[in-house]
Amino acid sequence: MSKKQKTIANEITLSGVGLHTGNEVVMTFKPAAPNHGFAFKRVDLEGQPIIEAKAEYVTDTQRGTNMEKNGVQINTSEHVLAAAVGLDIDNLLIEINASEPPIMDGSSKFFIEALEKAGVVDQDVDIDEYVVKEIISYKDENTGSEIILMPADEYQVTAMVDFGTKVLGTQNATLERISDFKEEISSARTFSFLHEIEMLLEHNLIKGGDLNNAIVYVDKELSEDTTEKLKKAFKKDDIKIKPNGILDNLELRWANEAARHKLLDVVGDLALVGTRIKGKVIANKPGHLVNTTFAKKLAKIIKKEKRNNVPTYDLSQPPLMDIHKIMDILPHRPPFLLVDRILELTDNYVVGMKNVTMNEDFFVGHFPGAPVMPGVLQIEAMAQAGGVLVLTSVPDPENYLTYFMKIDKVKFKQKVLPGDTLIFKSELITPIRRGIAHMQAYAYANGKLVAEAELMAQISKVK
Missing domain, CATH: 3.30.230.20 (lpxc deacetylase, domain 1)
Structure with missing residues (x-):
């Protein structure tokens, strides 16, 4: 539990x-x-x-x-x-x-x-x-x-x-x-040694100190001059050393x-x-x-x-949600549906997956000679995984849309290439309130973190 x-x-x-x-x-x-x-x-x-x-x-x-x-x-x-x-x-x-x-x-x-x-x-x-x-x-x-x-x-x-x-x-x-x-x-x-107390008094510190909020261990001879300073600082008529080596007016609570x-x-x-x-x-x-x-x-x-805590999953096992169940929740459709599977879903986080293939539409125009998945689409994919988390918080997700409100602290660590398997994890930073979700999202591929971002989105009912 x-x-x-x-x-x-x-x-x-x-x-x-x-x-x-x-x-x-x-x-x-x-x-x-x-x-x-x-x-x-x-x-x-x-x-x-x-x-x-x-x-x-x-x-x-x-x-x-x-x-x-x-x-x-x-x-x-x-x-x-x-x-x-x-x-x-x-x-x-x-x-x-x-x-x-x-x-x-x-x-x-x-x-x-x-x-x-x-x-x-x-x-x-x-x-x-x-x-x-x-x-x-x-x-x-x-x-x-x-x-x-x-x-x-x-x-x-x-x-x-x-x-x-x-x-x-x-x-x-x-x-x-x-x-x-x-x-x-x-x-x-708290406690202190006598020589430290003398130094603090010289530097005009411990103005709030008294014999009831600090144990003073006497590690040197108590001179007459020091005694007078302590009496003045602690507002005491007399200062003495107890048999256990601490100043008086205080009993130890434990040895x-x-x-x-x-x-x-x-x-x-x-x-x-x-x-x-x-x-x-x-x-x-x-x-x-x-x-x-x-x-x-x-x-x-x-x-x-x-x-670097890359989630590990047996991708040969049936997912929690396949593409058909995802399309029942998300309004996105190809070529803008960027999540293939949902592997794990709790009240606080979601883990999704995407197989990046050479057949992706964006590779046609994004560096055709050296294809790289656009960073903005990596963010979109993380957000879509987060969208599954947010939309499952309402009883009728098909009647809602999710809109970006804010993207912050975005970092791209590695290139995402054809043949990579992307794993997304989006977790709530704060509980969903008034339809607003604030999430920390990560994307992993080949055992490495490839992108991360803070995402804020709002779900809105379709009119």
């Missing part, structure tokens, strides 16, 4: 302060359409620009994962995205009136609670899941940080950290299934809370891949830089595999 994409049922707002700016931030989670993914909308800026949560927009990983698109920034996005992934959400619009989400208690706990209160609901489109078939890895030779992704029955994450200090040495944390995220990982808070938070960060950063992952992640000494670099690599691999 296929899994459905998820969003939230209602919008919900929460507020707090930004960790580094100290400014009050208002953030609203809103439902989003299928295949929308995660995106941030800066409602405080002119035009309310949107930044999609994609690895390609990551520009900086100092003190968090920071994205920028067209000069607009979103900082420290990882805790919010981890919460969405942890609740199995696929589509979410996050409206925010600042560059960084509120830090809350330094974990994903409050974001989880808000999203659950809004209600997680199924949508009418199947999930887009990347199934890992072979090991994919990336290693930062300078730091020794490494991420390995291997095949598994579900999304799993293991984080192994080694800080090389007496106060916080080697720790591990594992998430066996994403349904455990809420209880096992989401409440793990390995640091490793659990690093795992939380991995989940949030890998959300930037843009699709669900079916595989096991092993992150050794993870950090935002290695996490997002791996996310960029994986996103490129997935994009390439999707483009």
Whole structure:
């Protein structure tokens, strides 16, 4: 049974302060359409620009994962995205009136609670899941940080950290299934070492920090001068070191809370891949830089595999629809009927086929000495396959016609020659609404992608 994409049922707002700016931030989670993914909308800026949560927009990983698109920034996005992934959400619009989400208690706990209160609901489109078939890895030779992704029955994450200090040495944390995220990982808070806190204070950062939203591990002697700075920054009358090596006024939720938070960060950063992952992640000494670099690599691999994922069918078997059934649905007729068979048809996509022969009418005038199938007719053929998908959504397809509204992102990769067998796949980008279909279409021949395009068409009843 296929899994459905998820969003939230209602919008919900929460507020707090930004960790580094100290400014009050208002953030609203809103439902989003299928295949929308995660995106941030800066409602405080002119035009309310949107930044999609994609690895390609990551520009900086100092003190968090920071994205920028067209000069607009979103900082420290990882805790919010981890919460969405942890609740199995696929589509979410996050409206925010600042560059960084509120830090809350330094974990994903409050974001989880808000999203659950809004209600997680199924949508009418199947999930887009990347199934890992072979090991994919990336290693930062300078730091020794490494991420390995291997095949598994579900999304799993293991984080192994080694800080090389007496106060916080080697720790591990594992998430066996994403349904455990809420209880096992989401409440793990961000942390820092004392020497890092001193540096951040010197640079006028962590204005929103206090001892309730960040664990501070004391890895050096606490001088009188530093003590006074911390008392002032955290608005405390006194600052002391607890026996376990952290500053006071805070109890650890787990002995390995640091490793659990690093795992939380991995989940949030890998959300930037843009699709669900079916595989096991092993992150050794993870950090935002290695996490997002791996996310960029994986996103490129997935994009390439999707483009080159040539459908394979036994063409000796009877098709789902032969030419006669196709003509019962499509109004086209030779020489403009460019689909010979329908091989597969679901609510969301269709796969069609055409045998390209030397007898095609267009070869008479299109390079007779070196016949090549015109690119515009390849697009038309993809659209006709998509037309079968769209017209089967109405009870009386013979009473409808399909008209182009828009063609976008067209690319031709290979020539199509006489003797080639073309396979077309057209899949809905968004559900059909008001007779309008928005599709991503691909054409394959000889085991290669030959053309691709985004197509938009509208079905209209014959008067």
